[in-house]
Amino acid sequence: xxxxxxxxxxxxxxxxxxxxxxxxxxxxxxxxxxxxxxxxxxxxxxxxxxxxxxxxxxxxxxxxxxxxxxxxxxxxxxxxxxxxxxxxxxxxxxxxxxxxxxxxxxxxxxxxxxxxxxxxxxxxxxxxxxxxxxxxxxxxxxxxxxxxxxxxxxxxxxxxxxxxxxxxxxxxxxxxxxxxxxxxxxxxxxxxxxxxxxxxxxxxxxxxxxxxxxxxxxxxxxxxxxxxxxxxxxxxxxxxxxxxxxxxxxxxxxxxxxxxxxxxxxxxxxxxxxxxxxxxxxxxxxxxxxxxxxxxxxxxxxxxxxxxxxxxxxxxxxxxxxxxxxxxxxxxxxxxxxxxxxxxxxxxxxxxxxxxxxxxxxxxxxxxxxxxxxxxxxxxxxxxxxxxxxxxxxxxxxxxxxxxxxxxxxxxxxxxxxxxxxxxxxxxxxxxxxxxxxxxxxxxxxxxxxxxxxxxxxxxxxxxxxxxxxxxxxxxxxxxxxxxxxxxxxxxxxxxxxxxxxxxxxxxxxxxxxxxxxxxxxxxxxxxxxxxxxxxxxxxxxxxxxx
Amino acid sequence: xxxxxxxxxxxxxxxxxxxxxxxxxxxxxxxxxxxxxxxxxxxxxxxxxxxxxxxxxxxxxxxxxxxxxxxxxxxxxxxxxxxxxxxxxxxxxxxxxxxxxxxxxxxxxxxxxxxxxxxxxxxxxxxxxxxxxxxxxxxxxxxxxxxxxxxxxxxxxxxxxxxxxxxxxxxxxxxxxxxxxxxxxxxxxxxxxxxxxxxxxxxxxxxxxxxxxxxxxxxxxxxxxxxxxxxxxxxxxxxxxxxxxxxxxxxxxxxxxxxxxxxxxxxxxxx
Numbered sequence: 166x167x168x169x170x171x172x173x174x175x176x177x178x179x180x181x182x183x184x185x186x187x188x189x190x191x192x193x194x195x196x197x198x199x200x201x202x203x204x205x206x207x208x209x210x211x212x213x214x215x216x217x218x219x220x221x222x223x224x225x226x227x228x229x230x231x232x233x234x235x236x237x238x239x240x241x242x243x244x245x246x247x248x249x250x251x252x253x254x255x256x257x258x259x260x261x262x263x264x265x266x267x268x269x270x271x272x273x274x275x276x277x278x279x280x281x282x283x284x285x286x287x288x289x290x291x292x293x294x295x296x297x298x299x300x301x302x303x304x305x306x307x308x309x310x311x312x313x314x315x316x317x318x319x320x321x322x323x324x325x326x327x328x329x330x331x332x333x334x335x336x337x338x339x340x341x342x343x344x345x346x347x348x349x350x351x352x353x354x355x356x357x358x359x360x361x362x363x364x365x366x367x368x369x370x371x372x373x374x375x376x377x378x379x380x381x382x383x384x385x386x387x388x389x390x391x392x393x394x395x396x397x398x399x400x401x402x403x404x405x406x407x408x409x410x411x412x413x414x415x416x417x418x419x420x421x422x423x424x425x426x427x428x429x430x431x432x433x434x435x436x437x438x439x440x441x442x443x444x445x446x447x448x449x450x451x452x453x454x455x456x457x458x459x460x461x462x463x464x465x466x467x468x469x470x471x472x473x474x475x476x477x478x479x480x481x482x483x484x485x486x487x488x489x490x491x492x493x494x495x496x497x498x499x500x501x502x503x504x505x506x507x508x509x510x511x512x513x514x515x516x517x518x519x520x521x522x523x524x525x526x527x528x529x530x531x532x533x534x535x536x537x538x539x540x541x542x543x544x545x546x547x548x549x550x551x552x553x554x555x556x557x558x559x560x561x562x563x564x565x566x567x568x569x570x571x572x573x574x575x576x577x578x579x580x581x582x583x584x585x586x587x588x589x590x591x592x593x594x595x596x597x598x599x600x601x602x603x604x605x606x607x608x609x610x611x612x613x614x615x616x617x618x619x620x621x622x623x624x625x626x627x628x629x630x631x632x633x634x635x636x637x638x639x640x641x642x643x644x645x646x647x648x649x650x651x652x653x654x655x656x657x658x659x660x661x662x663x664x665x666x667x668x669x670x671x672x673x674x675x676x677x678x679x680x681x682x683x684x685x686x687x688x689x690x691x692x693x694x695x696x697x698x699x700x701x702x703x704x705x706x707x708x709x710x711x712x
Numbered sequence: 713x714x715x716x717x718x719x720x721x722x723x724x725x726x727x728x729x730x731x732x733x734x735x736x737x738x739x740x741x742x743x744x745x746x747x748x749x750x751x752x753x754x755x756x757x758x759x760x761x762x763x764x765x766x767x768x769x770x771x772x773x774x775x776x777x778x779x780x781x782x783x784x785x786x787x788x789x790x791x792x793x794x795x796x797x798x799x800x801x802x803x804x805x806x807x808x809x810x811x812x813x814x815x816x817x818x819x820x821x822x823x824x825x826x827x828x829x830x831x832x833x834x835x836x837x838x839x840x841x842x843x844x845x846x847x848x849x850x851x852x853x854x855x856x857x858x859x860x861x862x863x864x865x866x867x868x869x870x871x872x873x874x875x876x877x878x879x880x881x882x883x884x885x886x887x888x889x890x891x892x893x894x895x896x897x898x899x900x901x902x903x904x905x906x907x908x909x910x911x912x913x914x915x916x917x918x919x920x921x922x923x924x925x926x927x928x929x930x931x932x933x934x935x936x937x938x939x940x941x942x943x944x945x946x947x948x949x950x951x952x953x954x955x956x957x958x959x960x961x962x963x964x965x966x967x968x969x970x971x972x973x974x975x976x977x978x979x980x981x982x983x
Contacts, residue, residue, distance in 0.1 A: 191828075191829060194825065194828050194829070195829075198814065198817065198821070198825050201817065201821065202814055202817060203815045205816040205857075284812045285811070285813075286778060287778070287808050287810075287812045288779055288812060288813065288814065288826075289803065289829070290776070290777065291777075291778065291803040291806045292798075292801055292826070292829040292830060293798040293799060293800075293801040293829070293831065294798060294829055295796075295798050296796070449835075509966065572906045661740065695933070
């Protein structure tokens, strides 16, 4: 399975391309170059396990194929819905819902660069290559990935469908997958067009960034949910109750034909939904062909400087920095780190998913461990100590602080008259705490206070103090580097190993807290100790030399 | 010694290769180009200058078919970009202002690709690219990804990519940016030799000294109109100024550089 085999398949249709005005050899060459470049790119879905990218190694492999197994697993999971019974409208709508979500988010997060490459304009359009050839190359480039993506996610369900429900089911499923892909490509392109039309390129990049973050979180949670879903849903019992808003759900359109065609269900509602499944993708595609030139034109906006918000003086930020930081230099770096964390997309892409996880982690533990009493059993128990788990994000956030997409700009540290690096570190760390860690903890604590009752509020505050101490210890323990000064690609796996002692330390904090709750006034003593520790560590930890 | 602009022109068919008639282009509500009339003949190096936003790159982009929706007439080798034909682009080389390249490719991959788009065979493109890279002292990085190149190296690759197919017109937008002094001399000499062979060079730059030295003809654009057109000697005669920079300032009505500089320095000294 590689690029050249695709090109060889295409070679068979050479004549056909010629007939519709496509310069085949040129298109083939463009496609070849694009695929070579893709081979040197890393998709979001496997971003975490990336290997070091050698300068120009001979063992070049398209990383995309390496990520396909994840889709295969998701497909295998969802094939259970196919096998479950023959309440098709539910099963297949669910399956199509999962597929559409997976494929669409992946298309947006990893293949936006294909749809939105503005270099094409300067590089290809200035050459003697006609427009149709470029458009066709772009289209095939996307189709190539859609084919493998859909193939990976659908191959197991298709097989299961063939065995369980017969050839008719298999064929219908396959045809609908093609329609679904068509719809997804068109919807994605139309979303981009819409965003570009009304906003600027920067907004679109932000949008893509958030979809990437969402995808990363959704995949991790997906494992949990998919397994548990079987406990909640009893497919065979469910009866379909038509509601008007269901017409707005494309997965239902794709579920309906199974009823209409395989169950010979004459229900006019299903018939209507089935019609939508066929008509909407085709109409959308026609619309797409009509709007494509408009998209190309608007793409120019991506290279425009983009109209950022008006100069907001950042008075609030200045006030916060003055309140929390002692020296002026520390305030400067506090504000610098604050802005960088908010603006740098790559940083958000790496860090926000772990923020999402740590919001959810405590609840996963809460509901897998001893919830015999249900939610009503929580007040009075000591399970609120699980809130410590949300501090799992602290080491990974701190680790990420030293990376940046524009790491080369770190020359400023060496050029500027910065004698002492302590203000740099402390300002940055305080910014990370105020901007990322504390808001997260506060949100989590509010939910816990609701679940466990107001009685736990003092304990939650104590836990917050402990997390502050923990943060500063993590910082001292992790290798220090100037903030935003290294490239993301250098992020090493070995750092993961260094995290293990930190996780143990976190459990120790929780344990001490647990013990303290058993002793009368223990919590208050613990709180006093933590306050003292905070007082000392936030002053000393930045100069101390730790291994 | 650097350049002899008049040589070689006589033997070449002198009908214009580029013709612009009343070229106008509107972005949003304002005209960027306000009626450009221009005939360009083979063998000329044209210095195309003007303040930022004067419409220089828009003109070039229209001629390359990158910008549409203009009014007026544009002919390049008799073809019009709005016809949708692309054949004429085979005879054009282009160095854009921003070094946009597929920089995950190696120099070899990129250059052969571009050569092939221009209609060369892979072998031709590769052998030519290799030898041209060698001439620029880049033999050693032929198989290295462009992303790792310095600004000057990227610029050299761009220049090579614009010349692989031996074009008859060259559009160059700040082609010398990032090049060291020695390379600058080489490139200037290359342009002179190409012009002597009847190629047309359309040279946009903000560096007036270079434009003054290499151009046979200087076209000054301001507010979407041509405000001066002629050889450097002619422009000097018209405006009684010593250097192209001064002529530029005078013709674009800019004479407060002294005041601005003084205020600037005053602000700098405030601390």
